[in-house]
Amino acid sequence: MVRWLIYLLLLWPGALLAAGSVTVLTVDGPIGPATADYLTRGIAHAETDGSQLVVIRIDTPGGLDTSMRSIIKAILASPVPVASFVAPSGARAASAGTYILYASHIAAMAPGTNLGAATPVQIGGMPGQPERDKPTGDGKEKKPQEQAPDNAETLTRKQVNDAAAYIRGLAQLRGRNATWAERAVRESVSLAAEDAQRQKVVDLLAHDVPDLLAKLDGRVLEMGGRKLTLATQGAPLVERAPDWRAQILAVITNPSVALILMMIGVYGLIFEFSNPGSGVGGVIGGICLILALYALQLLPVNFAGIALILLGILFMAAEAFMPSFGIIGFGGIAAFVVGAVILIDTDVPGLGIPLALIVTVAVSSALFIFAIVAMALRARRRVLVSGDAGLVGSEATLLDLSPGDDRSGWVQLQGERWQVRSDTPLTRGQRIRVRARNGVLLDVTADDEPPKGV
Template sequence: MVRWLLSRLLCLAMLMPGALLAAGSVTVLTVDGPIGPASADYLNRGIEFAEKEKAQLVVIRIDTPGGLDTSMRSIIKAILASPVPVATFVAPSGARAASAGTYILYASHIAAMAPGTNLGAATPVQIGGMPGQPDRDKPGEDKDGKKDDKAGQASNEETLTRKQINDAAAYIRGLAQMRGRNAEWAERAVRESVSLSATDAQRLKVVDLLAHDVHDLLAKLDGRTLEIAGQKITLATKGAPLVQREPDWRTQILAVITNPSVALILMMIGVYGLIFEFSNPGSGVGGVIGGICLILALYALQLLPVNFAGIALILLGILFMAAEAFMPSFGIIGFGGIAAFVVGAVILIDTEVPGYGIPVALIVTVALSSALVIFAILAMALRARRRALVSGDAGLVGSEAILLDLLEGDPRSGWVQLQGERWRVHSDAPLRSGQRVRVLARNGLLLDVTADEHPPKGD
């Protein structure tokens, strides 16, 4: 009877709101680098994995300089919809959760930092430039009251910047209010790009706690009660088994191909491979490699914030450089293609988010390599232009051959083998089999020859 009563009381306690005990493992995910399509895919699938495995907590260990807005919002949507509580932990010491990382930290059920870390600087980067434009006396007019197109353009850019900042400020304020964190400082992080150290962040109630590592974090979270989907859950994380879910091969490949530099190189290889295949059909190597690289490049560019004018200029530049090989213009088309490629590569990525630019060194290297290829094509074209013809009538006249046999009854006619073909020859003087002859002229299918009285040395 006592056991029956205890079991019933225990079941009743577990069903009461605020007394539901979380049980299970803790899934640990790691983000080290810019927030992009690869990290968004990795975190979204990691949260889904934790839900399927009935984990009691997801810990996102993060160290990021920021990232893309679309990827950041995808991660935040997954966190907000997760039935498993998510703790974002800025670690190890020296790490940061800047820009997009600050939003993710605010969206998480638990925000924690390691000593020596920082967060903030959450101002969105304006496409095409940084926020803030020079002051004007009057938008759209110069000092003399005349219309100023540049001033009007600056005014439009300022309006766009204000819209972006106001949207970002409202977004992070909403996240702060949802999690009961410091909304005023969150808005300052967006509008003024301010940052905080770990200690100051805890003092200002921007984060919930400080911890040295994941084990210390779990020990401090043990017994904490969270509200998930209208239901209160008490964590039991002390000594809970950890499931380290590292990025798999799919995430690693996605991270590589969505690197802007790699995407640019893949596109170059793809276009050159197809051009090689079209100019030398039948080999298949250029078509296969070029097709695969071009598809991967287009997929990567679809996920990246690209400037389509940049893509168009790059493709135009590559086509111009390839056209130089087919219709030599002494470098005019080729070097024009290099100029178009360089300009397109510079403006290809339409954002200034850290980690998503194309290094100038890579652009210069690719441009110089293309210039060397064009120089090589020009050199080969000039050598071919100066070389004597070795085919057709020009190739036959002056060539030498051995008389294979004579025609019956005509000692001045016979047969020779030239350029892989059998030719009938005629001479004004009698000939003999095995004699070396030189071609003087061609008359249709008949070659006029003469006996070669001075055979080459060594014969």
């Protein structure tokens, strides 16, 4: 028996030490793919560790619908009860945070916090705002029911109805105020902590996590048809912070980082194709492009925005390889800016691309294009130093005379040996100047006096 106990301690020390503990997870910021991954894995770890309760400390302005639903699925399927706690004072559980609060087995708030405003929002305006009392061509006003809804209005209404039914179902599952939940979706209303408790939107108020655990001690929950009594008074806390995977995912799924990675990736591949065999551009560009595509498939992106960004980058790169004196380059800048502005198809706070970043990248690209155009103009004005234009007018020293002909000889020009001919006698070592080229023969004139003593 002792041997088996030692064996268990060696293999599963974390599980034995965490038995009866409380796992604490923290959400501080917009809810996105990284948050969903962190919370779903944290809930799974709590079950493996034998925790009796998971506390999700929330302070969020909202987030993506897909990420929110992934978290709610994990909460509903969890055999370990989940308590969502809006804290500390001054925090909020807006939009997606309200849904998570309703889905949890226990909903709690700290004084001075709020929740609500759960209406789904997309780019193009607030949903649920149909045009009313719009004048017609005859000067009369149409009643709302007489107005033919357009496709955008219909889509908005479908989104709002779906969200309202979803949160009402969660409220009925947990026995909370379903009427107010639906108002939070349809009317974007919010509640302070004290009002939320009074209207049975949340279960209790607590100042911090230890205070919450003290108030939950002895509470009986129904989990999968069985009764579960919490013993949280003085239970050990296991703070599970985001690990390296969640942190990396949070970085690359930031829309600004995804945009920069995509630019580096495309430019790296262009550099590799223009300089085959270098390797650096291909390796770095390939890695960055794959990471960018992975991040973008997790985010609500507008594919027209992606197409415009790629087209803009290709145009700017084309300007570097075949200068068109700015036409292609500035077209690329315009396409890039428009694409970056419309790339992220949501108004969720923290999930857009800052205009300052877009302008910075566009200005940097413009300066780069100006430098290329300036170099092209300077090269155009520069005197040619190769071909016939480079030969005519050049000077050289006569190396040898042709046998029996003192008006013909040989010189070295542009790395090649040329035969020359003059109208006047020439002397070996004499400086000559090229007047013209006739096939492989150069017409020259003597440029100085013959060297003395020759």
